[in-house]
Amino acid sequence: xxxxxxxxxxxxxxxxxxxxxxxxxxxxxxxxxxxxxxxxxxxxxxxxxxxxxxxxxxxxxxxxxxxxxxxxxxxxxxxxxxxxxxxxxxxxxxxxxxxxxxxxxxxxxxxxxxxxxxxxxxxxxxxxxxxxxxxxxxxxxxxxxxxxxxxxxxxxxxxxxxxxxxxxxxxxxxxxxxxxxxxxxxxxxx
Numbered sequence: 001x002x003x004x005x006x007x008x009x010x011x012x013x014x015x016x017x018x019x020x021x022x023x024x025x026x027x028x029x030x031x032x033x034x035x036x037x038x039x040x041x042x043x044x045x046x047x048x049x050x051x052x053x054x055x056x057x058x059x060x061x062x063x064x065x066x067x068x069x070x071x072x073x074x075x076x077x078x079x080x081x082x083x084x085x086x087x088x089x090x091x092x093x094x095x096x097x098x099x100x101x102x103x104x105x106x107x108x109x110x111x112x113x114x115x116x117x118x119x120x121x122x123x124x125x126x127x128x129x130x131x132x133x134x135x136x137x138x139x140x141x142x143x144x145x146x147x148x149x150x151x152x153x154x155x156x157x158x159x160x161x162x163x164x165x166x167x168x169x170x171x172x173x174x175x176x177x178x179x180x181x182x183x184x185x186x187x188x189x190x
Contacts, residue, residue, distance in 0.1 A: 085104075
């Protein structure tokens with residue numbers, strides 16, 4: 001075989017021979033269909049609050065959030081990530097509001113799914129929005145995070161979100177072993 005000169009030093013043609021390798025090697029494409037839009041829900045009606053650290057993102061009541069969800073779907077964004085902003089009066093050391101079936105997150109999930117069944121809803125599974133002490137887990141009297149006890153509450157929260165219609169539960173806490181425990185509980189709950 002005779003190749004003129006040393007150009008090209010790489011011969012990528014072999015990577016274009018088969019359809020699968022062409023798909024693997026092509027440039028990345030990103031569209032609105034690949035995005036997840038973060039939303040922050042607050043209690044009440046007809047309220048929108050700016051989030052100074054996140055320009056263009058707001059804390060919204062469910063009725064306002066429905067308008068945002070409709071705009072997302074119209075733009076081709078298939079899913080939202082839901083983050084509740086819990087009233088301080090509902091926070092407690094045991095984070096009981098995290099698995100309240102009539103709490104802000106489950107009510108929001110149900111309202112969105114009723115109006116937009118095609119919208120993917122991803123929920124944050126974590127306790128920091130619900131604890132009066134602000135930790136992402138239950139703590140003992142010395143302030144030590146109780147891993148296994150926290151996982152039990154995270155499981156309850158995940159099941160509550162799933163029952164309300166969440167498509168994906170996304171644990172963002174830092175408890176050891178929580179992913180497998182939540183997955184097992186969801187599988188058994190079906």
